[in-house]
Amino acid sequence: MNEPLAESEAPQARNSALGEDALWHILYSLGRDNAHPDKHKCYWGLVLAVRDRMLEKWASVQRQYYENDDKRLYYLSLEFLPGKFLRENLLSLGLESEAHTFLRKYSFSLDQIMDVECEPGLGNGGLGRLASCYMDSMATLGLPAFGYGIRYSYGLFRQEIRNGRQVEMPDNWLHEGNHWLIPRPHGLYPIRFYGTVHEWQDDDGTLRHDWRGGDIVMAMANDMYVPGYRNGHVNCIRLWEARPHKEFVLSSFNAGDYIGSVQEKIKDENISMVLYPSDDAPEGKTLRLKQQYFFVAATMRDLVRRFKKLNKPWDQLPEKNVVQLNETHPSIAIPELMRILLDEELICWEDSWFICQKLFAYTNHTILPEALETWPVELMERLLPRHMQIIYEINRRFLEDVRLHFRDEPDLPSRVSLISDGPEKVVRMSHLAIVGSFSINGVSALHTQILRDRVFHDFIRIFPDRFNNKTNGITPRRWLRQCNVSLSWLLSEHLGCDWVTDLDQLERIRELADDEEFRHDWEQCRLTNKKRLADHIEKRNGITVNPHSIFDVQAKRFHEYKRQLLNVLHIISLYNHLRKNPEVMMQPRTFIFGGKAAPSYWMAKDIIYLINCVARRINSDPHTRNVLKVIFLANYNISLSQLLVPATDVSEQISTAGYEASGTGNMKFALNGALTIGTRDGANIEIGERVGQDNIYLFGLCEQEVLDMRNRGYDPWELYKNDGELREVLDMINSDEFTPGNPTAFSGIFNSLLSGGDRFMVLADYRAYAETHQRIAHExxxxxxxxxxxxxxxxxxxxxxxxxxxxxxxxxxxxVKPDV
Ligand code: GL9
Incomplete structure (x- = not known):
């Protein structure tokens, strides 16, 4: 977000055709002969031509922000998952038909050249994809918003399946360069780590602090542009990249240590090298904390720099800016801003804290206890010594207040303290985020209720006005208009095109459900999508599936709480049923799985292996293969999701109630006309309320029942003993049925369900799940x-x-207000 040009210096808007510009770029920007461009050249040329048009709009929008003195939103997220850009940007900018015209000349389709594009995997799943959906909506609503994150050199690993097991491969997404990302090698920010804190007294005798020494790493901006849908608005996501500190390297050169200095350079660039692949369970690694501080510190520099240009008093900082923290990952921003205000701007503690508490807002995305982020005090003290001092002081003042207001609750301070005393003292990042923010929100009604009742119960009483719910959402541009072209046309034919930016308009197709012709067209669209997926499966997995069978899809990260296991147990029991009753007529079903497991999450990886072993067995059984197929699609990502979502009949959303904060996959499938089989968890409950209870298959224990059952003492062995069908399935898993010659391959899974106590109540929900599936097949x-x-x-x-x-x-x- 370089400073915009004054109006008079602004370039003229382009008026040449997109295709002409693409050819121009092939020659002059890429240095390639443009006489007979192949699909790579066509792709790159188009990207640059589209980018030009975005940049013009972006520059004028930035200018507008300054002129109108807009309040700005900073959206801080360690993860973004934008998906492929070209089609989305063409669509938003209204350039699709121009692109088609250009490509037709060289006999390419847009689909073909989209193969050239690399998908940036700068996130793990729901949380990163949510950030990208929100960036899209912010641009479409015309908000003065800025996304901030990290430009990882390696995104989330590429998943291969070898002999049924997940193998992780590096995702070198930048190997061919990426023109959607514009590097800004000038005006880098120095970011400090380690070092020491010096105290000094100012003229008034006030004690001041100065953080010095340590290591300096430079932060370089890479900007990614986000156009609003046909509104001329373009925002930007600034991704920081770590670069070596020039002087440091030079001094090593002078000392003659060439190899040492090069190693030093590599070490510094490590910070933005790779995305941590663990979801819902943070890894307490120094490098991860470095990543967090690195991007937050650079971002706060940008914010402060822009604010200072306005020449306004500091107390107006929160009137002109707001910072949304996507999870606790960026919450070190709170002590960082305190440090800037106290140590650099020499503002007193009270005023500085007042500013911070009015500036930050925090979204919580998970209540899994193992996912609540903490950092060892000892690590924090070494890496960020000044921040640790500030956290101690925030905590001291906060607890003093708590003691004053809750005199008869002597245990409360230790429960809400930012620092927990255990064998190892740790900083609780969620407590820091709560104390330092004016708003704390959950991501579905149930999730927010759980935050209030259980996870942050103590804080509700201390800060009753801070907590609120914001149920997640998905962008209809990518998740309907772009991924489901046939259905989009059908909708637009009946509704006009406004639904793309006003999704409530979809209500109006309710009455068309009675129209036989409309229903026929609807079914045809779905069939087209299913055939497209069937072709893909044939190509990728070499397995023929019947497009008229039920496409039953569970696509999401592998995690025990999401219960892919419940799904496989049921598939095995269907298989048993078919084998025992060969004469029975069964609705043909295709069960499709997709998703990655964190590389160190052994149980999740075993579940992937189990699914693949079961699939191999079932798909090769001549007695059942016409009615039952099991498909594992490797390397689930946004592109694959865009293919799966519109082709799904049944969407599996079967987490243990109380564990899935919201889910957003559930929304994508239902929006595209899939029916959900789901637990009363996360946003499933609200989906049921909106689509009508007759149009969703909710089953199983609700959150309260899960708690009650656990408190009463839940014994999975009882279910094992009493349910013969379930026992048979479990015994098969605990034998060499699916892994000939190796009877212990899945004993870890078996034990987790039985002797291990079945933490996620898989067996408890099994019967209800199987019965619900029976109803689905029938309907x-x-x-x-x-x-x-x-x-x-x-x-x-x-x-x-x-x-x-x-x-x-x-x-x-x-x-903040729209500025369009
Ligand atoms: C998550 C929750 O688990 C989801 O239920 C929620 O829909 C999203 C977005 O709010 O956030 N929190 C989280 O850590 N992940 C989520 O998906 N995990 C990943 O992003 C992999």
Missing amino acids: FGDRELWIRKSILNTAGMGFFSSDRAVREYMDDIWG
């Missing part, structure tokens, strides 16, 4: 009934647009 056979339900799902999903979610953030938390 799928009634085509009119099913298609009606499918239509009513899409019709009811308007609420889950990220435009709605972002509007709620804007009105209730951010106080």
